[in-house]
Amino acid sequence: MIIRSKAPLRLGLAGGGSDVSPYSDIFGGLVLNATINLYAYTTIEETDDGMITIQSYDCDYFEKFPVTETLPIDGKASLIKGTYNRVVKDFKIPLKSFKITTYNDAPAGSGLGTSSTMVVSILKAFVEWHDLPLGNYEMARLAYEIERKDLNLSGGKQDQYAAAFGGFNYMEFLPGDVVIVNPLKVKRWIVDELEASMVLYFTGRSRSSAQIIDEQKRNTETGNSKSIEAMHRIKQGAIDMKFAILKGDMDVFCKVLGKNWEDKKQMANAITNSMIEQVFDVALASGAKSGKVSGAGGGGFIMLFVEPTRKKEVVEALEKLDGFVVPFDFTDGGAHGWKIYNSENEELTKH
Structure with missing residues (x-):
């Protein structure tokens, strides 16, 4: 079976920076952003070689590891490894061999939320693969914790929620890591x-x-x-x-x-x-x-x-x-994923 996912990058239209702690913890933050038709992509392929194979085109990285509960966080493909480690820890998914491939429509450091969007894309692939109980809020919150807390990477909170929800969103960032996403119905x-x-x-x-x-x-x-x-x-x-x-x-x-x-x-x-x-x-x-x-x-x-x-x-x-x-259009949808089955008798499913 093959699992694919994609999550949209975003333009930060106004309020960016107010979602970063400690400002948001003290004063509360407000951000307006909108997703565009540039994406972070993930593919997971089930294998039977007893290995976890990681290929990140953005990092120009390829490596194999024996199937394990914890992959080493060594500065190489950390977003993939950190997401895998947290999913295994939180959801006790069965340890299987697989290959994961990721790439982005925009380079890292481009200001479109590429890193956070990639984490959401990777998470969505695992959600599809193992039917994990994560809605948009839960997926965005977990992506934030992986990137900011597990991997200790600096940044705010807006990117994960933009990637998960998609569209034009007016976001409130309140003390205690409370986030409220208000989708805007724009004519x-x-x-x-x-x-x-x-x-x-x-x-x-x-x-x-x-x-x-x-x-x-x-x-x-x-x-x-x-x-x-x-x-x-x-x-x-x-x-x-x-x-x-x-x-x-x-x-x-x-x-x-x-x-x-x-x-x-x-x-x-x-x-x-x-x-x-x-x-x-x-x-x-x-x-x-x-x-x-x-x-x-x-x-x-x-x-x-x-x-x-x-x-x-x-x-x-x-x-x-x-x-x-770079030509672009605004998009409505957030992260989504789908499965491709090997058998001709099984149907493709998409969520």
């Missing part, structure tokens, strides 16, 4: 207008978000008033953008997007740099109205809001730089 014409008005540009440079996020954490822990006030404004931006999207008010959407970026640059020194500023200068000079970096900053993807009739001008100007424009 089709508004989604069409957003797609017509947005350009997604990859700078060509991935970055580690850990340093930026750790600085944000220190600023909150030490009571840095400038940083904390900026985060309060970023959080308010999620509220403002929610109403803008539901009403189809593109002027407010544009303003909030740009304001979120200006406030975000107050959070840590490495959030912007000369390369990012050059992209904004070129985009704004050719017709873009506002924009922000998706994710922690420092590189990765930049989303730009443009007048649709000038979109071609903006794209052509950006293509003269070192990065490239």
Whole structure:
């Protein structure tokens, strides 16, 4: 039997960073994000060789281990190994030989939540394989614990929930690790207008978000008033953008997007740099109205809001730089998986 899964990457539209502890624990966080048609993929193939075979195309990693309860966490394919270890520990799944293969539509460090989305994708494959009792909330929470607590990787909480639920979501992050996901029913014409008005540009440079996020954490822990006030404004931006999207008010959407970026640059020194500023200068000079970096900053993807009739001008100007424009659409569905049986008499199932 073969099990496959996919989970969508996300654009952080407003409020990003307020989902990171300790800010969310002290003040509560609000984030508005939306998933797009770029994905993290997982395939599990049952084998009979007595081995666990791991192939991660993103890490350029391939290795085999004898079937065991615990795979070594050694900095190589840690997301796969950490997820397997936690699933075995929590659900006592039968130890079997298998091959797991993963790959992502976007590079790690791109600001689209690739790592967290990959954990959700891997979890969903195990959910399908062993019929584990995990709904969207439980799967997102477990993915968060694997990445942030088991593997001690810095970051927030929004990415796991975006990948699990999919679509446009207004998320509340409350003290005690309480998360409330409010799916938004956005009218089709508004989604069409957003797609017509947005350009997604990859700078060509991935970055580690850990340093930026750790600085944000220190600023909150030490009571840095400038940083904390900026985060309060970023959080308010999620509220403002929610109403803008539901009403189809593109002027407010544009303003909030740009304001979120200006406030975000107050959070840590490495959030912007000369390369990012050059992209904004070129985009704004050719017709873009506002924009922000998706994710922690420092590189990765930049989303730009443009007048649709000038979109071609903006794209052509950006293509003269070192990065490239990535076409995208917004998506409704979250993580899903399916099984492919070897016997012709068995039916394919999908959830």
